[in-house]
Amino acid sequence: MEDLLTVELSFSEYHLIFPRIVITILLILGAIIVFRYFYKRMKLGSSKKRDFSFFIATYDKTKLFGSAILLFLYPFMMERLGFLISTIGLMFFMTLLFIGKIKKTALFTSLTNALATTFVIWYVFGQLFDITLP
Amino acid sequence: MELIGVLSPMSILLCFLGVLIGIIFGSIPGMTATMAIAIFLPITYALDMIDSIGLLIGLYVGGISGGLVPAILLNIPGTPSSLCTTFDGYPMTQNGQGEKALKVGITASLIGGLLSLTILYFFAPLLASVAIDFSSVEKFLIIIFALTIIASISKGSLLVGIFSGILGVFVSLIGTFADNNEMRLIPPGLEEQLVYGFSLLPVLIGLFAIGQMLIEAEEGMKPATHQNIDLNKGEKSRFKFRVFKNQMVNLFRSSVLGTFIGILPGVGGSAASITAYSQAKSFSKKPSNFGKGEPEGLIASESANNGLTGGALIPLLSLGIPGDSTTAILIGAFLLQGIEVGPLFIPTNPDLWSGIVYALIIANIVMFAMMFFSIRYFAKIVYIPKYIIFPIIIVMCTVGSYAINNGVMFDVWTLLLFGLAGYIFMKIGIQIPPFLIGFILGAQCEKYFIDSLKGNGGDLTVFFTNGPVALVLWILIIGAFVYAILDNRSAKRNDARDAS
Structure with a gap:
């Protein structure tokens, strides 16, 4: 448990500690968002058309x-x-x-x-x- | 006179100019105080701090106040905080009382602004004096508390809002970490350009201005709905200060509510205006008139949203955290001048602090004088064609980005890159204000996190065991997060009800 709550600090790697944490959080959040998106679509069934389009219908x-x-x-x-x-x-x-x-x-x-x-x-x-x- | 000693004639003049431009921006639907400040940041680079403060405070007050013009005349809130202004302002316009509604709103805005300023003057130094002894652990937790603003301002999906904010933090980490002078996350070939990461200003104005321009271009640059508005129909429609008789309690309550809601990071202007409006309705003798052109509702909404201006500056100036997305950009302005806002800001910059307070007083009075006596002309601003405004904005953004580091073309490319990113973000649902707040606070968050770990042998439990202040901050963080979740759920329920 103590190991889990302690970060190994080495001077040459100071610059990587925080980015690693941020990337991990981003990947977890990204995975949840993608999973929820596909789960919702599956729940709605294949009869439901894709409702996302990049451009608005009457785009100039x-x-x-x-x-x-x-x-x-x-x-x-x-x-x-x-x-x-x-x-x-x-x-x-x-x-x-x-x-x-x-x-x-x-x-x-x-x-x-x-x-x-x-x-x-x-x-x-x-x-x-x-x-x-x- | 101390005022002249603190503010130069130039800064007073720039404050006038800022108010004028802010009102123009606030009055044009689709443009906001945030955008006005973002676009005019480059000019502040050539000014000294006190002059740039005059300009920025003017833009801030003018931008928030100008939002009432389209809200009252077109039923389009110029800023999110003008939402409730439409409820009674627009019905008054339909009844031929447009000018009266505008003047009621302007007067309420002035009183709201000045009352919130008084609270700012007494409350910010007090908060700063408490925060001055904070260690890097508390500073890290304050930044995390500030980042909870991301959760509260997320529109639609809370999860996507948080993702957007963390993405902003990630982008802010590109470049060199000062502690060990090592580069990270830089794409190959761009080491020279990105050694210090992306400059704040091109990122900020690219996301806000260029992204919005591309959205408007996609929609065909459609003009605002034109109407034949009769601003003043008959004697009964004339504005008289008598309308404020019996409204002193409403004015005071709404201004104080606006100020205190402004202090809470991320709760935002629309919440201030809605809370004040609903309170005014609950205490009113004629609640059934609300929504049909009742000046009482208009007074509540406008005094609350200008009350917000002083409120949002309290956490900004005493703790270094933004109360809303507009004050987040003000942090950028301070950074450009090499000043870090936080607990030490007021004690170490007493002149600047006085300058901000004086600038706020002047900006509020100038806003009132300009709008009250020239409202018929400002009413025409809502019709300035977008095809004139947007090309001007593009050139100003480009010049500003190029100049910010004394002539670096890579900053212009950064502007365009983030303009395109802003457009794509808006399309795929990544939210720009959370992204920006993450970008602004990301580097500081990392610094205090690493400092905390260095001082405690890498022990993560220090964030929970560092004393009572840390515990209070955790309670605030959790409270803000729970509020955001509940608020998000209720917004979703309302959306579903409106859709059905």
Whole structure:
């Protein structure tokens, strides 16, 4: 019993004691969650359809994947084109994407949002507060 | 004047700005005080502590208060703590008394905020003076008590909530352990970038802001329901302070209830507002009017949820544990400034402590002045299109993440990685607030755990035998856990009843 309530401490392994405990708890909890999920499904029987779907029924493919692509392009563009140009580009395309229509007013709104936001952020962060910009 | 000695004109100005931005965030359905603080954390990096406190306290008070605008006008609680505000606020709007409802709510918020501040001022130093002698064993148990917040804020499955919190603890352990300078859990090839683990800020804003943006994009960035709201229909609908006549007991009771519920980790704003509302109804002379546009209910809900602001800061400033997810982010702000909140915080940072108290007073008064006299304009905020707001948030998050360690692109990738993780978490049911709290408290939890074992030859029984304080903490931990289980069961029963 004493062994169970005592942790062997060795300096070279200090960094592993707590992660081992946390991983063990995670595995136990994970196993219980998975077991409960399958147990519930078995109880409901095979007639019950799977009720989980990752995306909502009416999900907007263009806006979701479009914004995800723009988000992941942004850091690459920043490294190549600098903060101002890449941010104006991101803001313009993202606002336009979220409006969802390519019309004169939408283009105007997107451009205004892009230019105003970029310059205000550049001025407030970069000039006023002297924060490092990409 | 001491106020000017403690708070600089810049910090007062930033407090004004914080309140304004907080109200805007609180007013837009889907945005919260938590998100406002997360997004504005990067700016605090360039400010000194007292200025950043002005900004953050302003955002906190403004964000919580702004939640009443969509609750009253659209029947959508801007923050979870505005839930009961919808019960009587929205019927008042439907009766053409929207402006009156908003002003009643704003005034009740001010009184709730100031009363809770008074309790914070006297109670936090007292609690800190008791906690100052705690050893690493008690500190470890306090963190475990704080982690029980995870159980209480778990929505739906308690087990998944706890899993989410422990997952947060696990992610916080990635990097180097300071005691023996050894790395662990780092994926191959990322040793250089992750030597100190993931930075808190990109993780936090990625989970809250980018994850939410992807969810909104999936739903098509739909605008809030537009309505033609007549805020003020006729003489009878005008706001008069007379409405507070005979409401002093209700105001005081609800504010104190809100404050004390705020002290308990994880019980949260909605519980404060519900408890105060149900108490007001029980003591009311006209309980049948509740839910039909009765200002008494609105007063109870709003004074309780602003009472929460001071209450949630008590465990934060005296013990270093967050009272809710918003104050969990405030811990992040302190860490960014190199300050560890806990029992030593008030005695070693008296100016900062005074600064927080003054900032809270100013923020509450500014909130009242701004909202009371300009409420017609703030009412329009609920209609700001999301297609304008979200791209701005993305750029601010990116700039903030990049700047936090003086220009590290890996932090931007961390932001995106955790944004994507936040989106997936929301989809598969892993809960973000518990994950975040686990992430924030994980490293400290490990430190005190190892320190306790080192001081006692690896003996685990020390956590139970270290004296009366440890025993009291165990009682609190078990009590909080049992409360969470019972609360979770009753929520499930209510959900099942609503579904049938």
